[in-house]
Amino acid sequence: MMDYGDAVACAPVTVPYVRRSDKAAAWWLGSALRKLLEVSGVKKTQIEGLCLSSFTLAPDGPAPFVQYVGLSPRFLEFLPFGGACGVLALRRAARAVQCCDAEVVACIAGDTNGPTSFQDLVAQFSSFSRDCVWPYGAGGPNQSFALITEHAMRRTGATREDFGKLCVAQRRWAQRNPLALLRSELTLEDYLAARPIAEPLRLFDCVMPCAGADAFLVMHRSRAQALGLPCARILATIERHNAFPEDPIQWRGGWAMDADALWSQAALGPPDMDVVQTYDDYPVISMLQFEDLGFCAKDDGAEFIRRNDFAPGGNLRHNTGGGQLSCGQAGAAGGFLGMVEALRQLAADARHALVSGFGMVNYDRGLCTAAAVLAR
């Protein structure tokens, strides 16, 4: 694959999450745009491109949104791909900048969370899910991931304690992150004793739906330097949809198809990553990413969790903002959470970061996978 030249990502911002919001999605997305301008010094008229991700923007789409916020972009992408949208936005924006289709691209993801937003979204997520999953108890993603988790536990020997280790470590990171909604202490005992939701999943395996927005800018390196913005180079990216449709149950994701290409293009490997941001709507998905992205062999995910320390001060800096499990899941912003966190870590002391995404659980499996290797 062709490299991304001098296109860089910078200016990570978050509109602080709240549990419930009576604001519209456009308020969250537009507020993220305002924050991008504030922190970067870029003028509104200089935003020539926009990559937008949201589930709750309806009836508006990307074109009504740019009218709402008074932008006139010459590059506009709508990427309603849930947990994969951060990497997808990055790689589209980087190509646009590299090819001069836009000088500066704003990448924004966000959603509101009214009293019934989440239920409405889940009930009408897709035709297959509405017709052939919802009538079976309306468990939503908890139900789908419970089945994937049960299978993965049998496959790898992973226990509730293994998944609890990831959740507890992320909570400890969240205690250092004022933007995380869940910062109270979480012990392994709390995790194990929580109320069951969809066995084997219990309360702390499940993300808390909330409202919020995350965003970043993509531009030429020289412009970022002129603005004094710490920036991240894009060494490699991958994207895949509906990988392995012949698998009877999801035991691997599209990363397994593309990880070799990712590391080859980056000319780096998993041990070179100073920080790793996996998509963590449920801890089992982090384990799948460790396996499929080559941090360990397939079926060795449980052992990998046991032999690494993911908490602050540990050997593997993983989901360093607390992940969605502690920050909350602000709809499509969940797909940006790892990206903005990686950009913050790269602006601090990390040299290399992996960001991985997973989105669109439809019928029996998640369909969209993506990953990016970034360097300061």
Place this chain on the structure above:
Amino acid sequence: MTPIAELAAHAKAGELALQRCTACGAVQYPPRELCLSCLADALEWRVSDHEPGKVLATTTLHHSHDPQFRSRLPLRVGLVRLDAGPTTVCFLAEDCGTGTRVVVSAETDDADRAVLTAAPVQAGAR
């Protein structure tokens, strides 16, 4: 009639209907208007009173997003790989664990939607 309505109409008659492509022979579920393999729209219904399969994974739901299910919790739900090919989301009858050989049958619920239920293959049953 939409494919999902046809599925429900068969279920109301106690039949489990899977789509079969008359062009390439692929069998599919959930139903749709094209063959997922060759994209032909020459689909027929392969109707039986039940389909054999095997349970791939199970869960017990203690939480539902829809109030109409709350009085029925906990609910046992699973993924079943049909011998005919597709993976189906099913309610699980008693004694259905992961790996259990099952037969999957269809009926309609209070909202006239098709719902599938997997039950263990009875010893001695055909």
